[in-house]
Amino acid sequence: MGNEKDSPIWQNPSYWPITFRITPEWHRESSSNQVVDTVPGNPALGQTYQDVTTHGFDFSGLDIWAAGTLYKDISFSVLPSADSSGSFHFENVFVRFDNLFRTRWLNLKLGKFELDNLVSEKRMLFLSSNGGFYQVYHYTPFREVQFRASNPPIVQFNPVFGIGDNQLGVELSGHSENSYARYSVALLSSNEGSPGLPNRTYDGWASFNQGFAVGKLGVQRVGAFAFFGQRPTFFNTSFGSPVLSEGLGNKSLYRAGLTGLFYIKKVDFSTVFVHGWDNVFLGTGTAANAPLPVGARGPTWNGGFVETHFTYSPQLVFVQRNEIVRMSRQVFRTDPRDLGDIDAFSFGLRYYPFMFSRAGLALHTEYSLVRSYKSASPLPTSTSPFGPDLRSSSVFIGLDFAF
Template sequence: MNRLTITRRGLVVCVLGLIGLLSYEISGLVPTANAVPAFARKYGIACNVCHVPGFPKLNDFGNQFRDQGYQFGADVDLPTHESITMGYWPVSLRTTVGYQAANVRTDGSGVTTGGFGFTGLDILSFGTLHRDISFGLVFTPGLGSAGFGTGASDSDLESAYVRINRLERFLGVKGEPGTYLLNLKVGKFELDVPFSEKRSPTLNTPFVMYHYIPGTPYTATISGTSTSTYANPNSFSIGENSPGVELAGITKTAATGGFFRYSLAGLSTNTFSGPLGGCPTGTSCGTGGSNVNFYGHMTQSFGGYGIVTGHRIGVFGAYGNAPTMVNATCPTCQAVAGSGQPFSRVGFDVSTTFDGEWNLFGAVMHGNDSKNLFVSQGIVNAQDASWNGAFVELDWYPTLLPLFEMPGWLFSYRYDVIRNEHQGDPTFSKHYNNVDSQTVLARYYIHQSSRTDIALHVEYNTYRSKGVGTAGGDLLGQTLLGGLDFAF
């Protein structure tokens, strides 16, 4: 254990202790009020109606509200309802300011950064355009000084979609309240992954298996620290927002006291651009394609939705073709790449709750990329890249402890793991790029109202990527973030 590791761990303990002291004093000064800015302004409801105990994680009711297209199924959902004032605008902004320290090292050398700054900026708008017509927009502007000095943020429209809800009514199908059997979404959107990364309380620690690409060393916060890699033209990851069309539904199941949910999505490949947004030097991976990839997810819950009450099980999977060649007549055009080769992802997820305060959940996924993807890159004796990914997370939102009340707290621990079975390039070790990542965080919600939300946030992550150093050493990384996460 080096001196830096000890210092970081000591700092984590000190900051967590400081948060505890501050929150104990603040809890007596700040009134208890909870709200999500945009929807709270529209409906005049408390934030904790949809979140537990505050943004961004949704509770059971909040998840159902989302699954219904951000509506209750009443006249008040209409943007022209008399209760909605002219001053209301369905737009929210979110960022985090504070201090971040990070370090990564391999093969006897490393990089260390630290400083004050902000994570970036999300401009969000969700709501209804008309009865049973929902929409979602998320814009992240390009900001050169974002990322606490570890990298600028790219400008992108992360989400842009319209969803038509309850199409079953046109087929004469009637269901119980809370039944939304056929809902059609078109545009760019987050896939129905086992547990939404956009709603995770972690701010800068990804779900590793959502973004893992065989051949590309896994790094977090500080990238570009390893040059040991082999070419893989497949850039698909279930954690990235994708353009496409989705048919989804949710219905109550009386026999289980829970809900059945499904999502079936067809995704276009005209945004493929190789691993992590670019092809490795000297390779010729595809820049797009006209194929359609497929993703699906089905869940069944028991005794509730499975986040605050009850339990939930699910299965999910993806299948598609990644383009491997660029059309020589137009190498920079989109949707012209060819020679698509197959890949697949399949897994299951579970979630259980206890006492309305504990939520234990996780997922396991098996991934396979065809050997033809690597043959296209000139890899000799190429073979299928086969790997397994998993994560497990425990969230605790205490409402009462023996010594004092803690209604505004959220504590989380997550363990992510990647284990490779075969590498696409047989000259690489079977264990190359095996990943172990651990994350712990504490959030205290200082203030929540119908206009603003602010939380004190401390997050620590440590990870190891095996054998990805230029000399074959492991890549070790640590990140500590402490700051104020706020939305309005």
């Protein structure tokens, strides 16, 4: 606001900058090609594939979000979040200083926060197990998942990076007077937002987006982002046991992409393209002081999605998303070209009976389907290290409310 009225002492005493959000729901989850015993309880008689389906009433995790101003040009956000079992963690916690040196181009944020990206996973309108995140933001090549599963210390460190995950670090950002132009650069701990000090390396993030007016269609936006990081490939040991805070043999990874927000009257489109690369040592789960598997290469992939929103009225929104991920270079030349590829599709609607500044309620319905190519576990009798395609689907009906 640019004046002393930012200070909490000037706000109405009844103002309490906190909200609670949770979703009671019914949902159905189904997964194809699950390996089960041919005769339950007797694995000696062999295994077969079977679709597994569960459904019933449930509830989501709980968000308790507090945000506001501490003083002129100083704001905060704290978001303790629990899963449905009641296990808490901090989804975000940061302090932000605005208008440093009296310019809107210099704003500093310190803590755990969402990366500044034009298409935010935290503000998406999907909630189901299969549709409630962007596949391309969290993709890990199939071979890399296999190799990591056989290397417990690396699994505990969790070398995976998710564009949609909140990160720990410091961010410098700024914007033009009308916010048409925005930028962000951030220095991050290489720990996927985990508390403590599980490592001693840093990652970098940069993003930029530009808005432009197109006649009666209003402001359209395009942007770009890049992430560069390192992850350890082995650890120092004490009496043979890994010392997980002392990662060694760091190897690189990066993600880069383009984004866009386009509006045509009541319809808008969120578009994302992502290119990813992991160093060959990360892609094979190999320690940097050990020989690589013969013929191994650093995996690369491309992916993206188009998400459509049709706002019939302020109270009724139809949503839909098509998403694909395609491997462009497998770890081994002999691997199938489509190993680990993903097709994902979601659609649904949100109806808001009411939405006020203090409380809101939405009826949320959704169907999501994800196909992962050759990603099911192979049968013990199979001569191939790969199984058939894995299809997972969700049907979701819930009452999403906040107060």
